[in-house]
Amino acid sequence: MILLLDYDGTLTPIVSDPAEAKIEPARKKFLTELAKRHTLAMITGRDIESLRGVFGDIPPTIYVITSHGASIYRNGRLLKRFATAKAPDLSSLKEKLSSVKGVIIEEKEGCFAVHYRKVGEKEEERVKEAFREFIEKHPPKKVIEGKKVLEAVYGGFDKGTAVKNFLEFIKWDGQEPVIYIGDDTTDRDALRAVKELGGTGVFVGERKPPEADILLKNVEEVYGFLRSL
Numbered sequence: 472m473i474l475l476l477d478y479d480g481t482l483t484p485i486v487s488d489p490a491e492a493k494i495e496p497a498r499k500k501f502l503t504e505l506a507k508r509h510t511l512a513m514i515t516g517r518d519i520e521s522l523r524g525v526f527g528d529i530p531p532t533i534y535v536i537t538s539h540g541a542s543i544y545r546n547g548r549l550l551k552r553f554a555t556a557k558a559p560d561l562s563s564l565k566e567k568l569s570s571v572k573g574v575i576i577e578e579k580e581g582c583f584a585v586h587y588r589k590v591g592e593k594e595e596e597r598v599k600e601a602f603r604e605f606i607e608k609h610p611p612k613k614v615i616e617g618k619k620v621l622e623a624v625y626g627g628f629d630k631g632t633a634v635k636n637f638l639e640f641i642k643w644d645g646q647e648p649v650i651y652i653g654d655d656t657t658d659r660d661a662l663r664a665v666k667e668l669g670g671t672g673v674f675v676g677e678r679k680p681p682e683a684d685i686l687l688k689n690v691e692e693v694y695g696f697l698r699s700l
């Protein structure tokens with residue numbers, strides 16, 4: 472089986488500081504074991520350093536697809552890079568948001584993200600406005616609005632293309648069952664891709680989007696589901 476798993480909100484609960492979304496040791500051990508029996512890839516909006524920061528050392532059997540599909544890593548090595556365009560210089564945006572407390576600007580491969588989970592409600596609009604202004608001047612290929620995060624993607628990839636590129640990369644035979652699990656708007660592209668390919672899409676949240684086959688309520692249920700495989 473091929474298991475494609477989002478990280479934040481899927482394998483770990485969403486927390487106010489993304490740098491604190493550490494995986495529980497028992498869950499990491501479980502995933503390490505799972506990856507011995509199945510092809511397992513984590514598909515995340517994070518870059519590799521950011522994921523290592525919360526996951527720790529990544530077992531050599533687990534693939535990591537970073538920045539919504541910009542690159543594929545395994546065993547500490549970059550195996551393939553799909554990013555075609557760089558993100559613009561962010562200094563004007565940083566300058567503009569320097570007075571907003573709690574805002575986090577994350578520069579990644581071919582994209583950048585503005586996290587505002589820790590920003591006061593009154594300041595949220597200011598953050599969004601600054602983001603809008605910036606992308607008007609530097610139009611990205613795609614804008615993704617996630618859970619208290621705005622992302623601008625310049626590389627022309629999303630989690631949908633990430634799924635297709637990965638399956639091609641591992642020379643998927645078209646037969647082995649594919650399961651994708653994710654919790655956010657960005658994952659819906661992936662769920663759509665998996666559905667097109669005849670796989671199973673699992674959404675984590677309150678309501679099942681049309682692209683998904685199965686709904687799980689929370690991270691706890693994700694591990695229950697994975698254990699049942």
Ligand SMILES: [Mg+2]
Pocket residue numbers: 477478479480481653654655
């Ligand atoms: Mg997520």
